[in-house]
Amino acid sequence: MNNMLDDVEEILLMGPGPSCIHDSVYDALSRKTLGHMDPYFIHIMDEIKRLLQIVMQTQNKMTIPVSGTGSAGMETCFVNLVERNDPILILINGVFGQRMQEVATRLGADVDSLEFEWGTPVLPDKVAEKLRSKDYKIVAVVHAETSTGVKNPVEKIGEFIRETNALYLVDTVTSLGGIEVATDSWGIDALYSGTQKCLSCPPGLAPVSFSDRALDVILNRQNKIPNWYLDVSMLTKYWEGQTRVYHHTAPINMLYALYQSLLLIAEEGLTEVFQRHYENHKKLVEGLERIGIQMLVAPEYRLPMLNSVVIPEGADDAEVRGRLRQDYKIEIGPGLGPLAGKIWRIGLMGHTAREENVDRVLSALKEILNR
Ligand SMILES: Cc1ncc(COP(=O)(O)O)c(C=O)c1O
Structure with missing residues (x-):
């Protein structure tokens, strides 16, 4: 029988x-599966927690990867902390x-929002003003x-x-x-992430971390956490302590992959990793501007790992992305919501953030757009 996997091409992500994945992370995925209560696997779990604490710059004991993608991380943070009618403030300037x-509304929270134009940042002064008008249990931002x-500006808002x-x-x-x-x-009490962006792992795990103050709120809830699978008080018993208690069957091989990808970051050094993202972003922006492509976001608010560029006049959004994928084996992202058809999103996340990849996408765009 024809095996469809034989035809999976290597695409520059x-x-x-998701972002590109280092060969050693693919190797990690193919190691022999251990049992989820195996003593050696529990050592690996402990090491994953320690490496996550390094990358998140936290001493939080409750720092673990949740089984599921980034959205499961989001659900974990909200479902554990929020109770019905809790006053919550969400700062919004995009899809996430x-x-x-x-997510907070579905939990029955009393949700207020402060909205900012897409492509511009959340303004801390506006947040400060809102905080003076009402007592919130949680303030959330992307x-x-x-x-x-x-x-x-997460630090300033904090x-x-x-x-x-x-x-x-x-x-x-x-x-x-x-x-x-x-x-x-920065005084963050709860955060979540995903493995498929700058951690350069396949999608499937959501690292989360809770401060002691947040854990206190969770352990003193009036009502039971309404989601069994994401209940942090139960997950703790599998991830912490001398004797581990089974909760659900951990995705063993994905956890190997996360371990390996965190190890790569720790070995390279956090500062060096950030610098590599920044240098490649700078090179990309300079190259794009040389061929007349403008950035959407003002320089001081640009993310190095996600570059939103304005689709140049006369270029057909879907056709250009289609040719990049078909002829050059490169994937870039379309705009979402009000920015659909107006921008492309060029990622330089994790292992993708390398000079040769910047050169490749620039030269492909140059050819396709006849610049
Ligand atoms: C900022 C942000 N939050 C949440 C998510 C949701 O993550 P996932 O798609 O892995 O569920 C994403 C995914 O792109 C994201 O970029």
Whole structure:
């Protein structure tokens, strides 16, 4: 019988994720599967927690990968912290802020939002003003808004939240492993990420971390956490302590892959990894500007790992992306929502952020657009 996998091509992943994967991470996926209660596997779990703490810059004990993609991380943070009618503030300037709003609303929270134009950042002063008008239990924001390429000022917003009793919840799906995420010093109480962006792993796991203050809120809830699978108080018993308690069958080989990808980051060094993202972003922007392609976002708010470029006049969005995929074996992302048909999103995430990839996408665009 024909095996479809024989025809899977190697595509240079320069979209909004998944990103390119290092061969050693593919090797990790193919190691022999151990049992989820196996003592050696438990050592690996402990090491994953330690490496995640390094990448997230946190001492939080409750730092684990949840089984599921980034959205499962989002659900984990909200479902554990939110109870019905809790006052929540969501800061929105793109698709993923909107998704947070939807998740919190489904849990019956009393959700307020502050909205900012797509392609521009959340303004901390507006947040401070809103915080003076009402006491919130949680304030949530997306650090790297993948739908627009905007970096939100998470540290500055945190300074205002710190003056209140609110918990600070941050989406670091696209930022983690590509730019600094200083969980503890920025006063973040809950964060989640995904493996398929700057961690350069296949999609399938969602690293999360909760501060002791957040854990306290979780352990003193009035009502039971309404989701069994994502219940942090139960997951803790599998991920911590001398005796481990089975919760669900961990995705063993994906966890090997995450371990290997975190090891690569730790070996390269966080500062060096951030610098590599920044240098390649700079090279990409200079190259794009040389061929007359403009960036959507103002320089100070640009994400190095997600470059939103304005589709040049006369270029057909789908045709250009189609030719990149077909003739050059390169994937880039389309615009979403109000930016559909207006921008392309060029990812430089994790292992994708390399000079040869920047050169390849620039020369392909040059040829396709006749520049
Ligand atoms: C900022 C952000 N948050 C959340 C998600 C959701 O992650 P996933 O698609 O892995 O469920 C994404 C995915 O692109 C994202 O970019």
